[in-house]
Amino acid sequence: MTTTNMERKRATRTPGGVPIQIVLGVLVVYFLIPFWWVVVNSSKSTAELFGGGPALWFGSNIDYLGNLVALFTYDGGIYGRWLANSALYAVVGGVGATALCVLAGYGFAKYRFAGRRASFSILLGAVMVPMTALVIPTFVLFSVAGLTNTIWAVIIPSLLNPFGVYLMAVYTRDAVPDELLDAARVDGAGEFRAFFRVALPLLRPAIVTVLLLSVVACWNNYFLPLAMLSDNRLFPVTVGIGLWQSTASTYGAAGGTSLWSIIVLGSLVSVIPLIIAFLTLQRYWRGGWPSAA
Known part of the structure; x- marks a missing residue:
């Protein structure tokens, strides 16, 4: 056996001797089982959900269309409004956070200014603080401001998004050589033109990564809108489904209509935009990341 083949064999095994493909396969199955459960059970009626049938396989009556109609017509079609709210929060919040992360990360990576190290240390400290810990102080501040x-x-x-700023700063430091920016300045480009024409195209993989992380975080946000909002017409889909689940758990079937079947389907529909976003944006990662990042 050649040296190259021996290195490849060692690289495909974990320290315990188990082939890495088996470990990855087990992890894939572990993470896909909940999603498969939602896909299967969103086609069932409430009676089939609690009827003791197979939990991980379809029932006798597959009725996605009927459940979809019930989902989007229940309570005056409030679910569609929740989806639109989530899209608004995710797009505006995600794009805005990405823009701020790109500008701040580029500034930390390519400019020297007073207080740079102290500011970056504070940024690293902010990465360690869970966002849920800031919800109550944020609520107090916004309450005083009437927002x-x-x-x-x-x-x-x-x-x-402190982590997004950190990610952009680390990536920019290695992906955008200082010599390239100096050459652009020598050719007469100002700072804005050097940023938009030289640096920004090189930052595309990191920008897409931060954008996707920000959009997913905004879409999945639950505790912040739960604390900030009291009008159910402003709820995102996460809080709305949580409200339905609480109602279903408390009152069960109301007026002959149970919420559980549309709750499961609503959960499935709510993750479809994230899947589409990931599949759409993943092609921008083909260029890879700098090795030093």
């Missing part, structure tokens, strides 16, 4: 129960109470806090 609670508005869309801005969800969007403005979502614009702050």
Whole structure:
């Protein structure tokens, strides 16, 4: 056996001797089982959900269309409004957070200014603070400002993404050589033109990564809108489904209509935009990351 083949064999095994493909396969199955459960059970009626049938396989009556109609017509079609709210919060908050992360990360990586190290240390400390710990102080501040129960109470806090700034700073430091920026300046390009024409195209993989992470975080945000909003017409889909689940658990079947079947389907529908976003944006990662990043 050649040296190359021996290295490849060692590289495909974990320290315990188990082939890495088996470990990855087990992890894939582990993470896909909940999603498969939602796909299967969103086609069932409430009676089939609690009827003791197979939990991981389809029932006798596959009725996605009927459940979809019930989902989007229940309570005056409020679910569609929740989806639109989530899209608004995710797009505005995600794009805004990405823009701020790109600008701040580029500034930390390519400029020397007073307080740079102290500011970056504070940024690293902010990465360690869980966002849920800041919800109550944020609620107090927004309450004083009179912004609670508005869309801005969800969007403005979502614009702050310390990890995204850190990621952009680390990537920019290695992906954009200082010599390239100096050459652009020598050719007469100003700072804005050097940033937009030289640096920005090189930052595309990191920008897409931060954008996707920000959009997913805004879409999945639950505790912040739960604390900030009291009008159910402003709820994102996460809080709306949580409200339905609480109602279903408390009252069960109301008026002959149970919420559980549309709750499961609503959960499935709510993740479809994220899947589409990932599949759409993943092609921008083909260029890879700098080895030093």
